[in-house]
Amino acid sequence: MSGTTPTTPRIALVLAGCMMLVLAGCRAPGKPGPAEPRPDRVMEFAKLYKQNCAACHGEEGKRGLAVSLSNPVYIAIAGKEAVLNATAKGGPGKLMPAFAKSYGGTLTDAQIEVLADGIVRHWGQPQLLAGKNPPSYAATLAGDAAAGNAAYTAYCTRCHAEEAIDKTHIAGPITDANYLALISDQGLRTAILSGRPEEGMPDWRGIAPRPLTDRQVTDIVAWLASLRKTPASPNTASSKEKSHE
Numbered sequence: 001m002s003g004t005t006p007t008t009p010r011i012a013l014v015l016a017g018c019m020m021l022v023l024a025g026c027r028a029p030g031k032p033g034p035a036e037p038r039p040d041r042v043m044e045f046a047k048l049y050k051q052n053c054a055a056c057h058g059e060e061g062k063r064g065l066a067v068s069l070s071n072p073v074y075i076a077i078a079g080k081e082a083v084l085n086a087t088a089k090g091g092p093g094k095l096m097p098a099f100a101k102s103y104g105g106t107l108t109d110a111q112i113e114v115l116a117d118g119i120v121r122h123w124g125q126p127q128l129l130a131g132k133n134p135p136s137y138a139a140t141l142a143g144d145a146a147a148g149n150a151a152y153t154a155y156c157t158r159c160h161a162e163e164a165i166d167k168t169h170i171a172g173p174i175t176d177a178n179y180l181a182l183i184s185d186q187g188l189r190t191a192i193l194s195g196r197p198e199e200g201m202p203d204w205r206g207i208a209p210r211p212l213t214d215r216q217v218t219d220i221v222a223w224l225a226s227l228r229k230t231p232a233s234p235n236t237a238s239s240k241e242k243s244h245e
């Protein structure tokens with residue numbers, strides 16, 4: 001029951017590893033070869049994506065540990081503004097770094113625009129959800145955690161194990177407070193809305209016998225959020241680490 005490996009969600013460990021790699025990459029003393037343009041002159045989508053995003057979101061925007069940016073369902077629900085916003089500002093206190101220089105990151109506004117535009121144009125399918133009326137990208141209602149608990153039990157536990165993946169579950173536990181401390185409410189909502197198609201999690205339409213409603217999605221996120229031990233402080237891990245030093 002302590003934070004030992006079997007109960008620590010795989011995603012948490014790998015994401016932390018990714019982040020260290022990325023940070024190391026950013027700090028490597030810059031000795032660009034003669035043909036390398038200055039970092040803030042790189043304007044090709046593929047190159048910017050590979051250098052800054054692929055470590056966590058996967059080559060080609062999928063099979064990474066963080067949300068698949070090439071999932072057309074995600075793009076259709078989120079839209080370019082949300083992609084641009086998250087890329088520029090990151091997730092406060094979470095594992096998604098802020099990339100805009102104005103938020104302490106390394107990329108210019110023009111580079112962020114190339115990334116958001118490229119994600120939507122290369123990987124989006126404009127008419128994909130036309131007429132499908134998906135729940136909104138961001139929550140607009142107040143969630144009911146008790147109703148969310150019931151919906152989670154009914155629809156999510158058929159795949160998500162309570163403790164560790166076993167023969168009857170294809171996905172790991174997501175109700176662990178250590179995992180929940182690493183992902184924002186929007187990140188949870190995004191996962192439910194867009195699924196993880198390449199790993200077998202359907203989008204909001206395929207999770208339950210009928211498409212999940214906006215209210216159900218909001219309630220489930222409210223319930224998961226209520227399981228976080230310290231909602232206001234993302235820094236519980238670092239205070240633990242200190243005691244080992």
Ligand code: HEC
Pocket residue numbers: 011065066067068152155156157158159160170171172173174183187188191192196199200201202207220
């Ligand atoms: C048909 C199986 C299936 C169902 C039903 C399902 N999931 Fe998943 N889910 C998966 C798989 C597979 C993964 C990826 C593997 C993993 O993380 O262990 C995943 C991953 C996730 C993640 C992590 C995503 C990320 O990007 O960090 C969250 C959060 C999640 N699911 C929430 C839910 C919730 C909430 C429900 C119910 C509303 C649900 N899932 C229903 C199979 C499912």
Ligand code: HEC
Pocket residue numbers: 015018019022049052053054055056057066067069078082083084086087091094095096097099115182183184185186187188190
């Ligand atoms: C160190 C790992 C890491 C790197 C590098 C990274 N991301 Fe992320 N990203 C994440 C995680 C983790 C989340 C989920 C954050 C949350 O909601 O808690 C995320 C979330 C996002 C989201 C929001 C998803 C949503 O819910 O709408 C977008 C958009 C995004 N990333 C784009 C990018 C782009 C573009 C790059 C490269 C410029 C990038 N990310 C680099 C880890 C990373």
